[in-house]
Amino acid sequence: MANTKSIHGEWSSRFAYILAATGSAVGLGNIWKFPYITGENGGGAFVLVYLGCVVAIGIPIMMAETLMGRRGRQSPINTLGTLATEAGANKNWHYLGWMGVIAGILILSYYSVIAGWAIAYVFKAIFGGFSSDSVVIKQVFDDLIANPKQLVFWHTVFMVATMSVVMRGVKGGLEKAVQFLMPALLALLVLLVGYAMTTGDAYFQGLSFLFSPDFSEIDSDAVLTAMGHAFFTLGLGMGAIMVYGSYLPSNVSITRTSMYIAGADTIVALLAGIAIFPLVFANGLEPGSGPGLIFQTLPIAFGNMTGGWLFGVLFFVLLVFAALTSSISLVEPVVAWMVENKGFSRVKASVISGFVIWLLGVCVALSFNIWSEFKIFDKTIFNFLDDLTAKVMLPIGGFCIAVFAGWIMQQKHVREELDLPDAQFEIWRFLACYVAPGSVFIVFLHVLGVF
Ligand code: PHE
DSSP, rough: OOOOOOTTOSSSSHHHHHHHHHHHHHHHIIIIHHHHHHHTSSSSHHHHHHHHIIIIIIIIHHHHHHHHHHHOSSSSHHHHHHHHTTOOOOOHHHHHHHHHHHHHHHHHHHHHHHHHHHHHHHHHHHHOOOOSSHHHHHHHHHHTOOOOHHHHHHHHHHHHHHHHHHHEEEEEOOOHHHHHHHHHHHHHHHHHHHHHTTTTTTHHHHHHHHSSOOOGGGGGHHHHHHHHHHHHTOOOOOOOHHHHTTTTTTTHHHHHHHHHHHHHHHHHHHHHHHHHHHHHHHOOOOOTTTTTTHHHHHHHHHSSSTTTHHHHHHHHHHHHHHHHHHHHHHHHHHHHHHHHHOOHHHHHHHHHHHHHHHHHHHHHHHTTTTTTTOOTBOOHHHHHHHHHIIIHHHHHHHHHHHHHHIIIHHHHHHHHHHHHOHHHHHHHHHHHHHHHHHHHHHHHHHTOOOO
């Protein structure tokens, strides 16, 4: 075993790790992004491809990433360096850690802006901004994103919150917060699903949109979107789970915890979809309305139901917390690296990285309004960063992680970390060596038009 403990400490228990890693996985990706990209990509078939990716690519890579973290016990950059040396491989593998750090920074820059929308909605809910009129609700959303000052303000609030948690170390308060947060979020989603059931026909229309696959609706870009989302929603391919794994006590089963985390993440996403699409159909909205989808649908439900005021406030508060437990995992790799390699205190490392991300986030906020005409490869800054990270960097990162754990590391070390019976270990190995990297490779070739 390389190191037995990380210098940054260790989770207090297996449960604490599951909570933190589930906190990293469950976030805006499940509640905001999954429904809107499902809507944009035609529904059922897209959902099926996404679920397939979670099982065949996501879970094996999550196991690979976690075991690498636990064996390396440092920030992803140094973990990769150490593990490469241990395996007698090229030191350049640590650049994979760098790519992850950069992906985390880029993701958080737009993640924080969207989380800012959610904070703004907490206040809209409090001050009675929700109504049962879908036209009014759409206007509320359009007004918000057209307003650069508000977007920058709420983005700033979210970044300050993220960095103040990270400063204190991700283990203390976080473990406790997630413990009540996840069940509460689940309960509210179930409540929203209950409301969706009252929409009659629209409920079944919503279910059929989500669950009856029509493969003519998807092309290779949709498949790439679904695969990229599997990485995004599980928090894979950029070192977040690796750094969390580095704080994982040695006796915890990586396989079992990975399954729990992926399972919880998938349930939350599907519930969000089931809650949202009936509202879309009941109110004559477009499933492909884009990033505003949940903000244009859920407030209608809260505007209509008894006690909707309270539930609306609660829901958006929980969404902000879910985003927070993800955002801290997005910066943890770079903060851990600064502490290890630059000798910075956690506070200094948090302030510096937080400032850089905040600045980038301001550009993202402006890309929804005054800079909306500014395009990079024909995309707004927001779309560009979202595509670059979710469709390119995370899949490449995940591909390399699978290859590293499957082909580069000594298999006796991998075996030791996974601690599985032979047959199960072989299944993992087959998925990590062939299925996961092979699928990413084929999807890329397809998108690039090679065949
Ligand atoms: N998984 C998080 C979500 O679904 C986002 C995330 C991506 C977190 C990458 C960590 C790493 O919202």
